[in-house]
Amino acid sequence: AQSVTQLDSQVPVFEEAPVELRCNYSSSVSVYLFWYVQYPNQGLQLLLKYLSGSTLVKGINGFEAEFNKSQTSFHLRKPSVHISDTAEYFCALSTGGGNKLTFGTGTQLKVEL
Amino acid sequence: DAGVIQSPRHEVTEMGQEVTLRCKPISGHNSLFWYRQTMMRGLELLIYFNNNVPIDDSGMPEDRFSAKMPNASFSTLKIQPSEPRDSAVYFCASSPLGTGYTGELFFGEGSRLTVL
Numbered sequence: 001a002q003s004v005t006q007l008d009s010q011v012p013v014f015e016e017a018p019v020e021l022r023c024n025y026s027s028s029v030s031v032y033l034f035w036y037v038q039y040p041n042q043g044l045q046l047l048l049k050y051l052s053g054s055t056l057v058k059g060i061n062g063f064e065a066e067f068n069k070s071q072t073s074f075h076l077r078k079p080s081v082h083i084s085d086t087a088e089y090f091c092a093l094s095t096g097g098g099n100k101l102t103f104g105t106g107t108q109l110k111v112e113l
Numbered sequence: 114d115a116g117v118i119q120s121p122r123h124e125v126t127e128m129g130q131e132v133t134l135r136c137k138p139i140s141g142h143n144s145l146f147w148y149r150q151t152m153m154r155g156l157e158l159l160i161y162f163n164n165n166v167p168i169d170d171s172g173m174p175e176d177r178f179s180a181k182m183p184n185a186s187f188s189t190l191k192i193q194p195s196e197p198r199d200s201a202v203y204f205c206a207s208s209p210l211g212t213g214y215t216g217e218l219f220f221g222e223g224s225r226l227t228v229l
Contacts, residue, residue, distance in 0.1 A: 032215045043220035051215055094216020101216045105155050
């Protein structure tokens with residue numbers, strides 16, 4: 001079985017500060033990894049994904065994530081956040097082959113002035 | 114390209130009434146998922162279909178919930194009878210299935226259900 005752990009349920013940060021949202025996973029087979037963002041009263045949008053190749057993945061809105069197989073992590077980072085980045089962020093994994101996506105519990109990012 | 118389309122966007126009903134939520138997946142996608150999101154329980158997978166066939170319905174809370182996918186372009190999630198604890202946002206998502214399948218999902222905007 002696979003699992004995704006997002007240890008931080010809430011992350012407050014000041015505008016223009018850097019942020020890291022942590023994601024760890026567990027799987028006995030190779031995985032595909034995703035970060036989704038959910039703005040208030042909206043559906044989930046794909047932020048970035050790791051399928052294979054370079055371990056540093058760049059996504060929309062200046063976010064990036066690094067796949068670390070030895071640490072089984074896929075942390076999301078942004079060097080300078082904006083008020084508009086306030087949202088909930090979900091880490092997810094899939095093993096492909098028609099199997100479902102497994103989501104973490106989400107991290108609420110709150111950017112303050 | 115049109116995304117996943119859900120209707121209604123908002124539904125307010127009284128306890129005991131039947132509720133039907135609808136979803137049109139992205140054309141060409143042959144996997145469809147129904148999720149429920151609440152403050153208490155977060156994002157929960159209720160059921161998913163591959164090629165219109167239900168694959169895993171273990172997340173369906175109880176017999177009051179049922180889902181169908183009569184064809185590749187339409188799915189319904191029905192609650193009968195509805196209860197206040199069913200109040201939540203229900204999301205539909207779709208994905209392509211086949212060579213190169215990665216599991217990436219494309220979500221609709223959600224249907225916000227309030228049961229009084």
